[in-house]
Amino acid sequence: MSDLLLKNIRPLGTDATDVLIRNGVIAEIGRIGAADGVAVEDGGNAILWPGLIDAHTHLDKTTWGMDWHENDREAVLRSRIDFERENRIAIGIDPHRQSMRHAIGLAAHGASHIRSHVDIDPTHGLRLVEGVQETREKLRGIIDIEIVAFPQSGVMVMPGTFELLDKALASGCEVLGGIDPCGIDRDPKGQLDALFALAVKHGVGIDIHLHEPGELGAFTMELIFERVRANGMQGKFAISHAFALGMNDHLRVGRLIDEIAELDIAILTTGAPSATVPSVKRLREAGIRVGAGCDGIRDTWGPWGQPDMIDRATVIGMRNGFRSDTDLRLALELVSQGGADAMQLEGYGVGLGCKADFTLLDGQTVAHAVVNRAPRPLVVKGGRVVARGGTCIVEMP
């Protein structure tokens, strides 16, 4: 692996300096002279920030780069799920091609890691997972992809799904997913007991979609807490969305937050503008690991979203009432260090000895870079330049 000297960059928005990368790791920080055999890049006084992290997305779903998907259907969760399952292949959403487009878009915008839920159901078996696994192999060295085996259509109401999840975990999915044990399966004990048994069998963590609002979601969370405790899965469970934590009952939410902190459960938010969402500040003040994700972008569920984590930081910032420079920095931290904490990544950051996975940001200050949303001048993965000026070295198929 060739070495790289990056000159005139401002780590995390501090004073300008240089960074030397050796063997994919940050080996030296300070004013450094050029040496033979070391490639040099001038950072142009840009901010050096660790690689952005999309800790909750769906690489298998997007229509990015395809004809516009016309959608005048009713926006009910169950019908969105059923429509997608029954029509995605006919529409032409090839899981490999589309996940390539989505992941390359994220890399071009400075992302270094993705956690993608990928649908598993009896209609598709493991076909969608295999498509994303192919993408993961092709993009090795460009962006890291972690796959969550995701039973989007339900577990108990979709016979055969449990066996497919078992196979998916045996075939290299790193995390087990789940979805609304009450709202989708109408059988919270059934789904949760099944998921925990599978996770323990394969020694993996769980990241569950919990759209259930208010008291229903709170009830499901309590069932989750019991099982995290009983199975010793502290630090190995994540709740995505957690809309119940946005309910208007400060004391009830406070008790849930206390248990989430005690059990070291991570929360992944998308800042969904159309739902009640957890307050990210309140979660962080309680010491909870909070990451963020784009969720689906431009898919059969909805037209919104970009493969850009700074775009998502904006959505989350606006949804959480962020205005100050300190808040804007927090929004950026959620889509970087927050995601690394939630995914428990090792060697993450821009300090000495960290993996050389980072992006440059164009802005006078960190807050300015967040609202600026300019193309990322340079993106480096494992010490190698993988994108420049918003364009990835791998072309979209």
Ligand SMILES: [Zn+2]
């Ligand atoms: Zn999702």
